[in-house]
Structures are given as C-alpha cells and as structure tokens.
Amino acid sequence: MSEYKVLDASDLEAISQYVPRERILWADEINEEYSHDELSADASYPEMVVKITSAEEASKVMRYANDKHIAVTPRGAGTGLVGSSVAVEKGIMIDTTLMNHFLELDEKNLTLTVEPGVLLMEIGQYVEEKGLFYPPDPGEKTATIGGNISTNAGGMRAVKYGVTRDYVRGLEVVLADGTIMEVGGKVVKNSSGYDLKDLIVGSEGTLCLVTKAILRLLPLPQKNVSLLIPFPTLAQAIGTVPLIVSSNVIPTAVEFMEREVIMDSEEYLGKKFPDNQADAYLLLKFDGASVEEISKYYDSVAQICLEQGALDLLIADTDERAEAIWKARGAFLEAIKGSTTMMDEVDVVVPRSCVNEFVEFVHDLRKEMGIRIKSFGHAGDGNLHVYILRDDMDDKKWAEMLGKAMERMYIKARELKGQVSGEHGIGLAKKPYLKESLPKESMKLMQGIKKAFDPNNILNPHKVCFD
Amino acid sequence: MSEYKVLDASDLEAISQYVPRERILWADEINEEYSHDELSADASYPEMVVKITSAEEASKVMRYANDKHIAVTPRGAGTGLVGSSVAVEKGIMIDTTLMNHFLELDEKNLTLTVEPGVLLMEIGQYVEEKGLFYPPDPGEKTATIGGNISTNAGGMRAVKYGVTRDYVRGLEVVLADGTIMEVGGKVVKNSSGYDLKDLIVGSEGTLCLVTKAILRLLPLPQKNVSLLIPFPTLAQAIGTVPLIVSSNVIPTAVEFMEREVIMDSEEYLGKKFPDNQADAYLLLKFDGASVEEISKYYDSVAQICLEQGALDLLIADTDERAEAIWKARGAFLEAIKGSTTMMDEVDVVVPRSCVNEFVEFVHDLRKEMGIRIKSFGHAGDGNLHVYILRDDMDDKKWAEMLGKAMERMYIKARELKGQVSGEHGIGLAKKPYLKESLPKESMKLMQGIKKAFDPNNILNPHKVCFD
Numbered sequence A, B: 001m002s003e004y005k006v007l008d009a010s011d012l013e014a015i016s017q018y019v020p021r022e023r024i025l026w027a028d029e030i031n032e033e034y035s036h037d038e039l040s041a042d043a044s045y046p047e048m049v050v051k052i053t054s055a056e057e058a059s060k061v062m063r064y065a066n067d068k069h070i071a072v073t074p075r076g077a078g079t080g081l082v083g084s085s086v087a088v089e090k091g092i093m094i095d096t097t098l099m100n101h102f103l104e105l106d107e108k109n110l111t112l113t114v115e116p117g118v119l120l121m122e123i124g125q126y127v128e129e130k131g132l133f134y135p136p137d138p139g140e141k142t143a144t145i146g147g148n149i150s151t152n153a154g155g156m157r158a159v160k161y162g163v164t165r166d167y168v169r170g171l172e173v174v175l176a177d178g179t180i181m182e183v184g185g186k187v188v189k190n191s192s193g194y195d196l197k198d199l200i201v202g203s204e205g206t207l208c209l210v211t212k213a214i215l216r217l218l219p220l221p222q223k224n225v226s227l228l229i230p231f232p233t234l235a236q237a238i239g240t241v242p243l244i245v246s247s248n249v250i251p252t253a254v255e256f257m258e259r260e261v262i263m264d265s266e267e268y269l270g271k272k273f274p275d276n277q278a279d280a281y282l283l284l285k286f287d288g289a290s291v292e293e294i295s296k297y298y299d300s301v302a303q304i305c306l307e308q309g310a311l312d313l314l315i316a317d318t319d320e321r322a323e324a325i326w327k328a329r330g331a332f333l334e335a336i337k338g339s340t341t342m343m344d345e346v347d348v349v350v351p352r353s354c355v356n357e358f359v360e361f362v363h364d365l366r367k368e369m370g371i372r373i374k375s376f377g378h379a380g381d382g383n384l385h386v387y388i389l390r391d392d393m394d395d396k397k398w399a400e401m402l403g404k405a406m407e408r409m410y411i412k413a414r415e416l417k418g419q420v421s422g423e424h425g426i427g428l429a430k431k432p433y434l435k436e437s438l439p440k441e442s443m444k445l446m447q448g449i450k451k452a453f454d455p456n457n458i459l460n461p462h463k464v465c466f467d
Helices: A009-016 A055-068 A120-128 A145-151 A196-200 A234-245 A259-269 A291-307 A319-330 A332-338 A352-369 A395-415 A431-437 A440-453 B009-016 B055-068 B120-128 B145-151 B196-200 B234-245 B259-269 B291-307 B319-330 B332-338 B352-369 B395-415 B431-437 B440-453
Strands: A024-026 A048-051 A072-075 A092-095 A102-106 A111-114 A168-174 A180-184 A209-216 A223-231 A253-258 A280-288 A314-316 A343-346 A373-378 A383-389 B024-026 B048-051 B072-075 B092-095 B102-106 B111-114 B168-174 B180-184 B209-216 B223-231 B253-258 B280-288 B314-316 B343-346 B373-378 B383-389
Touching: A009 A024, A009 A048, A009 A055, A055 A072, A055 A092, A055 A168, A055 A180, A055 A209, A072 A209, A102 A120, A111 A120, A120 A145, A145 A209, A168 A196, A180 A196, A180 B440, A196 B196, A196 B440, A223 A234, A223 A291, A223 A319, A234 A253, A234 A280, A234 A291, A234 A352, A253 A259, A259 A319, A259 A332, A259 A373, A280 A291, A280 A319, A291 B291, A314 A319, A319 A332, A332 A383, A343 A395, A352 A373, A352 A383, A352 A395, A383 A395, A395 A431, A440 B180, A440 B196, A440 B440, B009 B024, B009 B048, B009 B055, B055 B072, B055 B092, B055 B168, B055 B180, B055 B209, B072 B209, B102 B120, B111 B120, B120 B145, B145 B209, B168 B196, B180 B196, B223 B234, B223 B291, B223 B319, B234 B253, B234 B280, B234 B291, B234 B352, B253 B259, B259 B319, B259 B332, B259 B373, B280 B291, B280 B319, B314 B319, B319 B332, B332 B383, B343 B395, B352 B373, B352 B383, B352 B395, B383 B395, B395 B431
Parallel strands: A048 A092, A072 A092, B048 B092, B072 B092
Antiparallel strands: A024 A048, A102 A111, A111 A209, A168 A180, A168 A209, A223 A280, A223 A314, A253 A280, A253 A373, A343 A383, A373 A383, B024 B048, B102 B111, B111 B209, B168 B180, B168 B209, B223 B280, B223 B314, B253 B280, B253 B373, B343 B383, B373 B383
16 A cells, blocks of 8 residues: 555645646546656556646645655656656646746857746757757657656767756756755856756656756757668668767767668658668768868768768758658657557667667567567667567567566666666666666665655655665 | 774774785875875875775775774875865875776777776877877866866866766776775766766765776867967956857867966966967867868857957967967966965856956955955856965965955855856865855755765765765
C-alpha cells in the first residue's frame, strides 16, 4: 500500500484557495492523456491536476503537499518516452503548460528567459526571427522547455553544440517544501560552490520543479548545408564517422539511417525520400557564415567519405532540398511507431568508436530472436535509438521478448562502456537497467542528494534511481 | 579545539604500510610550500604529506583517515588563489603531483585520459603535437589538471569554448570512505541519473579525490589571429564587447587591459608592450581554418570597434607578434604581485553587459578609499580579476581596508546579479562572501550533498560553504 495520502474533498478545497478551481482538474475531469506519456507502457491517473501559472502558486501547492505527504508529479507536454511524468503514486500532477510566456530576450548577454511551458518549436521560431539561435534540437519539437531541461534533452545538433544542459545558464525552481530558489544566472562562468544548476538539469522532476529558465543563445549561423551520403553497407557508413569528427571540421549533425527505416518514413509521410540507391546513409549538416566557407569544410569530408567507399554525395544547399531529407529523418520515430502495434525503445549512448559494434550486435540480436528491431540515431554522438516492435506478439510473449532484448542490449552497452540513456532519461522504464549499469556507490550518492532536496520524498517518487 | 585526530607515530607506521616511507613527508620533512597556496593569506602545515602514485594508494589512505577521523587535504601544484589546498585541520595532505602520467589518447573518440598531476602546459603541448586541442586556457599553466577540475578553471578561451567542466567527460574518484568510483566516461551525451560528474567538477576537493580524468579534445584550429585595439577610454572598450559577442562571429578570447597594468607587465618582463598610444585596450583572438576565413570575421569586428571609437587596430597574424601581446597579458598577475608587498583578489563574474558598471565602481572605490586597486579580465565572460594592493599599510589598516574593499565589491556584484567566483573558486578566502551571496537554501542543499559524499567530514574541511 502507498505511503502517500489519498486525496479527498478537503484537499480539493485547500488547493482551491491557492489556485482558482477552474484551473484544477479533479477526479472525472482528468483526461486520459494525463495518465501516460508518449511511449512508456506505464499508466496511472493523478487524483488532481493543477495548472499553475506562477512559481508562487507552485510554491503553495508544494508546501501543502509536503505537509500532507501527497505525491507530486510535474508534467509538461507529456512527450517523454520513459514514464517520468506518470503519476505512479497518484496525488497531485502539476501541469506547467499554462506557464508558457517569453519573459525576456537580453541581446547584450545573449540570453532568453522563459517559463517552463514554452514549447521547443516556439523558442526556435522566436529567436531565429531575431537572428539568434538556440542550438539544442531534439526531434520532438512540441516538447516543453521544462521537459527538455528535466531530461537534459540532446538532439541532432549535439555533435557541434552540445545538449540542453550546455544552454541553461540559470533556473528558478520550487523545492519540495515550497521554497522558491534561483540557481546560476546570466553569468557565463561560475565557480561559486557546488554546481546545483547542472544537478537539477536532467533530474527528471525528482529534485524540484523548474518555474523559469535563463537560456543561453548564440548568433544564428548564416548558412546551412546538408549532405546525404549513400554507402554500400551500414558498417562502412558508421565506420566513417570517427574519421569525420576527428578531421579538422566539426559538423553540426551526423546521423545514420537505414533503407528500411527510410521506407517506413516514406509511407508515413506519403513522400518519396530524395535517394534510393543504397541501404545505408549518413546525413550530415554543416553550418557557418557562408556557403563558400561551409563548402571548404564539406569538401574535405566528402573526400573522407569517398575514400571509405561512399557511393555518391548529395548536397542539399537549398532550404527545400534540405527540408525533404530532414523531414524524413524527423518522422522516423512516428513512422516506426505507425508500422507496428506497440513498441519500446533503447536510448543507449556508447563511445563514438563503438557505434558500429553496437549496431551489428542489434542486427544479430534480431536475427537470433526473430523479432523486428529498428534503429537510427546520432552517430556523431554515439547515441542510438533502437526500437523493439511488438507486431502480433501476445502479452506474454511481448513481455518476455521485450525484457530479453532490452537486457541484452544494455549488457552490450555496458561492455562498451556506454550509458543507459543518452538523452531520453531514465524515468520508470529504464530504472532496472540504470541500477545494473551504475556502481552502487553512485546510486547511494544519488539517493543522498535526493534526500537533501526532498527529505519527505514527495517529488516524482519511484523515478530515476529510487525504489 | 579541533574535532580531528592529531597524528602520532602509530599513524605514520600505518600509512607507511600503504605508501612507501620515502613518499611520505612527516613533521620536519614537510617543506614550507605545503603550508600555503599561491595567494591566499591562510597558512597551516599538514602533519603528514603523502605522495600517492595510484588510486589504490589513495583509497587505502582515505579509508584509514575516515576510520580514524583524520582531516585529508588534496593538493596539486599549489597554484590556487583562495586557500582550497591549505590544510586548516592539519592531518594528511594528499599530494597528487607524482600521478602525472598520460594514460591514453583516443583519437577516434577525441579523448585524452590523464592522471590528476599532469600539468596544464603538458596537456597543451602533448595534444597540439598531434593536431588536437584542449581548449581551457587558464593563465596559470603550471597548475595540475586535477587542480583545474577542482576549481572548474576557466581562462582566456572561455568565450568561444567554455570552461574546464565542458571538457571533462569522465572521472575516476576516490570517495571519503576509500571507495574508488567512476562517473561519466567517453560518452558524449548522458541522461542516466543525476549529473555527479559536473557536481564533482568545481567542488574543490570537498567531495572526493580525483585520480583520473577523461578529457574531451577538439581538432586543433589551423590558424589564430589576435587583434589589439586601443580605445580612448576603458568605458568605450568594454562597452564594445557585448556588440562584438552578439555579432555574427564568436571570438575565442576577449580581454580588457589598462595602461597601468600593461606598465607593470613591461617592468616585470623587461619588455616593451607593442603599443602605447592608449590607456585602454581590448585584446581579441579569433581562430579558424585559415587566415582568410578568420579575416572575414575580424573585418566585421574591426568595423564595430571603429564605430565605437577605437583609435587603431593592430593585427597580430604571426606567432611572434601575437606572442608579444599574450605574454604581456599572461604576466599580469605576477606583475601586479611584484609591484606591491602583498595583495588579495576578487574574481567576480557579472553578466557581460554589466562589466563596465563594475569596473567604474572599482575605479570610484579606489579613489574613495585612497588605496591601489588594479584590474583586468575576461571581458567576454564578464569575469573580472581585481587586485587590492597592500603597499605600505600596517597589519591593522590592511585588514580593515581589504575587508572593506572586498565587502563593497561583492555587494556590487550581487546587485548586478553576479556571482562570487568566475573561475578561482571559494576555498577559505571567499567563504564569507559566498555565504552572503547565495540563498540560504542553496547553502543547505550543498551541505546535504557534502553529507552524502563525506558523512564524517574528513575531506578538505571548512572549505567552500562549510563552517
């Protein structure tokens, strides 16, 4: 039985004093969407959803929950893949989507201050109109920035620009006891005590609730050029990546893709992919001040690819051509999802030099197990997305096959000195694998940190590394 | 009275079983150098210095110290400025300078694995010979990489490349109880539980001892060009910086310097600075694939500077010319130190747009107080280095003036939403100011984190945020 308080009418009445009743969903008012995220099989309804509009409201709700020992689950757009925003202990769900305001664009300090419910695609549009650039580029553009911060989302441009953590300068957060606290700020460097900011980024809502973020921007690169490079084999394609990354150019993105996933995408989008001559492709992007400058970079990369056996080089130097390719890439997750009844994913990250070994392992595994497994991913980062498809398996067989396939892949990732998650987080779905992957001392330290932030364990219980 | 055990002959005998006696310094064998760091006024001799050569040795020593409740102070080259490596509770000092081996250069994953005692200048030389690049560039090249990790050192190239934390991919550490643990690895992305790696970077030896580091490298930029730009006033020079940084080029370095500090440097080096027409200068560096490519960048920056009133533009596109300027810049700290009897420093970081206001405040303060205060710094990062000079003040006056000057500057930094330290850390010297600067909840969280890592508080006690 749960140790958490079950909500009743008195709680509804109390919370209604902090947040107007019309922004509270209670019992039957709670839509099915609130019971799950985008992919994870975990499902559970919260007893109450509170749509906050300020840190002050969040503070009052959290203080109440802390006093009464009610579980609190933060939720943005619900686009997570590992169950981080599922209310396993029911209780109160704090929905941040109404906190969706742009608060300040500071062009002198190149920072953008936003509320957590602003969507990733809104940030891109807002800053690019002003000639500025927010580099993190996860595939899911309808995610909230709060959600991106919560999982330390990565995305396509991480090869050159890094991940969400690298673009968060400061945060306003609400602690479990209701305290509103700031960490970091507009400063570029900081050696003033322990790095709480980076600890909070990626903590999946288990340490505090983010109510404001100061994001770092860059000047917008003037030009982009994408290169689609067909290879005779996937091994040749992926084997070329370390050579590219250690050459004297730094690509913005390095993705790998296979014919079978491209075909799913063609079907999903109802649109032909610009090339069909090969089973395996690298997709590269370069950015810079001008097409001439970029062309110098990709000339040397083209040379490397041809030396490694590339069949062709398709240069997409107009927005239209590039869009056709990247749109196909962007649809992979949905396209694979649409090709089966149900699926689950593995988001391992391995050293860049080990991607080939991991992908070959996955190919062998699906042959051995006789099930469909598809993959694509950020070859430049060593971050693979592997999808295990249910197709027509019954419940028992699915549970068995899924468990076996995942276990085998995580063991392989550990063998290659990889980590359980490159960018999707741990949530509920990856918890057992994290436990097997990290040294037990690391888990113990994380538990100590959790205790320092949330001594009553009300914030997003059972996630990441907690039983 | 100290709560820590005072060492006696039995401890020497015990530790000698873990580490050969010839690598232990005891009582009178301990050189005066071990009692202080490079700048801080704090001084205290450890009772024993242990020169470790492996994580296993460190583990045994730490386990013993933890059992007996002996304070342990890690020390690299002792080039710190804030007293982080001073053994305030005496006990055991762990000297890492013999752990100075390069363990692996992985060109496929662009990582370099080193022991903590390797010097910053050795890393630069080692990787640049191989066409690779370790971007962090603190002024003090004889610091160990362990020390750089411990304070999250910044340096000149942080404008474009970031700080030490951004180039640490993985660590092997020894915890207070002797456990040897790894965090991170060669992976580029990681969303697998709380970010212990970034928490340890910058923790000034209070959480654990670093015994191995996996550093991230980049391809070495082919060319550098430096620009020395004289301005009629410092305000004009610094006021130009946000315009440069938000334009469509990202300089590698943006430093500001004043005539009076340049003169100290000329005297210290016995060498004339390449220009003497102005009281204030910006020093910029750009890097890229070719001089032609870089020249496009600096042409637009030159335009901005001239519009803001720059008197001239001195382009240093040969190594010799650039070296004369950067050597002068590199000597500032030593030159100022040589110009007085004693000094202390302030290493605040403020938003880039507030540098001018802070520098003007410092100018007014020295007029008001009638003492010499000199400054220079990383204008592109908002990170100032301000030195308060003792000259001929007696002890009482010095203590009074130093305290007042520092207090006033930290209040001003807080007012501008700055932080106490940009890159030198907190140690002992900045502890009272950190306490005033951070919200008390932050301090409490840091104390909770410390407790999780080091429940008996043996590791570098009284530093950073602990009484």
